Amino acid sequence: MTKIITYGTFDLFHEGHYRLLKRAKELGDYLIVGVTTEAYDKARGKLNVVDSLVTRIENVKKTGFADEIIIEESQGQKINDIRKFHVDIFAIGSDWMGAFDYLKDCCKVVYLERTKNISSTMLREKNSPIQRIGIIGTGRIAERFIPEARLVSGVSTQGVYNPHKDSALRFADRWEITPYENMEDFFSAVDVVYIASPHDTHYGYIRSALEHGKHVLCEKPMVLCKAQAEELFAYAGEKNLILFEGIKTAYCPGFHKLLGIACSGIIGSVRNVEACFTKLEKKGGRELNDRIYGGSFTELGSYVMLPILKIFGKDYTSIRFDTIQGENGLDIFTKVSLNYPTGIATATCGLGVKSEGRLLIAGTKGYIVAEAPWWKTSYFEVHYEDAGKVDKYSETFLGDGLRYEISDFLSMIRGSSSSEFKLTRGESVALADIMEQFMKTENRL
Numbered sequence: 001m002t003k004i005i006t007y008g009t010f011d012l013f014h015e016g017h018y019r020l021l022k023r024a025k026e027l028g029d030y031l032i033v034g035v036t037t038e039a040y041d042k043a044r045g046k047l048n049v050v051d052s053l054v055t056r057i058e059n060v061k062k063t064g065f066a067d068e069i070i071i072e073e074s075q076g077q078k079i080n081d082i083r084k085f086h087v088d089i090f091a092i093g094s095d096w097m098g099a100f101d102y103l104k105d106c107c108k109v110v111y112l113e114r115t116k117n118i119s120s121t122m123l124r125e126k127n128s129p130i131q132r133i134g135i136i137g138t139g140r141i142a143e144r145f146i147p148e149a150r151l152v153s154g155v156s157t158q159g160v161y162n163p164h165k166d167s168a169l170r171f172a173d174r175w176e177i178t179p180y181e182n183m184e185d186f187f188s189a190v191d192v193v194y195i196a197s198p199h200d201t202h203y204g205y206i207r208s209a210l211e212h213g214k215h216v217l218c219e220k221p222m223v224l225c226k227a228q229a230e231e232l233f234a235y236a237g238e239k240n241l242i243l244f245e246g247i248k249t250a251y252c253p254g255f256h257k258l259l260g261i262a263c264s265g266i267i268g269s270v271r272n273v274e275a276c277f278t279k280l281e282k283k284g285g286r287e288l289n290d291r292i293y294g295g296s297f298t299e300l301g302s303y304v305m306l307p308i309l310k311i312f313g314k315d316y317t318s319i320r321f322d323t324i325q326g327e328n329g330l331d332i333f334t335k336v337s338l339n340y341p342t343g344i345a346t347a348t349c350g351l352g353v354k355s356e357g358r359l360l361i362a363g364t365k366g367y368i369v370a371e372a373p374w375w376k377t378s379y380f381e382v383h384y385e386d387a388g389k390v391d392k393y394s395e396t397f398l399g400d401g402l403r404y405e406i407s408d409f410l411s412m413i414r415g416s417s418s419s420e421f422k423l424t425r426g427e428s429v430a431l432a433d434i435m436e437q438f439m440k441t442e443n444r445l
C-alpha cells in the first residue's frame, strides 16, 4: 500500500484545494491530510485565516479523498509524521517548490502543479475588499509599520501624508507609495489611517480622519488627556468607525499567554505587578528634547502601564509619580506607584537611566517573570516556593510585531469583536487619564 501525506490550511476551500487533494490521492492508495491549527498559522505568519479549524477539516472530509485527517500544530512536525505513519510520498503544491526537499531522506517528495487563478487570499479579498492604508508621519515607527503591513493580507499601504513635503517625498520614494501634501487628497485616496506623527498632533489628526469617515489606528499614547480620549471614542462610535490605539504588546500572542497564566490561578491571587522598560536615547533626539511631549513616561509609559491595567484593572485607590529630571526638566526616569484594593504595582521607565527591564507578577502561590524585551513577549517563566519547579513558556513574536495589531485592527473593521478585549476603550481612556495626571504633576499641561 502506498501512503501519501499532504498539508495545508484549506481556508475558504476552493477548486485549487480540491484538485490538489484529488491528484495527491491518485499518487497511491491511502491519503493522510494534515490541517493546520490557528496557532500554527499565526506562528508562521498566516494571520487572516477566516474559517475555523473545524470548518476547514469538514471541508477536507467532504471531498472524500482523505483517508485520514491529522492536525498540524508546529514546525518540524512533518518529518515526525512521515516516520510515524510510514509515509511513502509527501505531496504539496508547486508554490512550495524546493521548500520540502529536506524530506527526501525519508520519502519521495512530489510537487503538484498549483491551480492557476484561484487562492484563499483572492477569495478573502473578494469577500472583503482590501483596506488601503494612509500613513500620517514618516518617523522610525512608520518605517517599521510598512514592511509589517505588507505581511497582512487584506490591507495595502497606499500613501503617506506629512506637512513637510521633503520628508513625505523621501519616505514615499523609499517605500514606493504615493506622497500627499494635501490632506483632502490624502483622505480621499485611503480607507483607513495609521497615525505615527508626534504625540501632540494625534488628537487633531484622529478627529480629522474620523470626520472624513476613516477608521483610525493611532500609535500610543493616543492622547494625553482623558476628556479627549472619551470624546474621540464617542465620536468614532457615532460614526460607526473603529478607533484603535496601537500598543503592539497588547496584541502579541506571547503577552496573551502570559496574561492568561496570570489570571488562571496558577500563581494564586496576584498581589504585585512590577513592569520596567528602559531605552537609552541619544541626546539630540525629539524624545529627550520636546519640552512638552518628550520624556520617558510619554514615550514608554503605555508599555509599562499595560500589564498593570490588564491585571488589576482601572480602579486603583492611589497613584504616585516619582521622576528624575534631565537638565531641561524632562523626565529621564519615572516610577509610577499604584495601590489597588487587592495589590500594589509599579511601572518604571527611562530614556536616560538604564535598568533591568523586566515584568514580574507575584501571586500568593508563585510568580511570573518575563525578562526584557517582555514588551515583545516570546518567553516567560513561572516560579514557585519550591525553587526546583519552574514552568517555561514560549510563543512566537514575528518581526517587529506590528503585524498582530494590524491584523486585529483589520478584523475589527470587518465586524469581528473577538479581539476587542485585548485593549478595551476603557483601558485606552484610563491610559490617557494617567498620562494627563502625570503631565499635570510635571506642570507640563
Ligand code: C2G
Binding pocket: 007, 008, 009, 010, 011, 016, 017, 020, 036, 072, 091, 092, 093, 094, 095, 096, 112, 113, 114, 115, 116, 117, 118, 119, 120
Ligand atoms: N493549492 C493549489 N492551488 C491553489 C491553491 C492552493 O494547488 N490555487 C495547494 C497548495 O499548494 C497546498 C494546498 O493547496 O499544497 C493547501 O494550500 P493552503 O491552504 O494555502 O496551505 P499552505 O499554506 O500551502 O500549507 O504546513 C502547511 C503546508 O506547508 C502548506
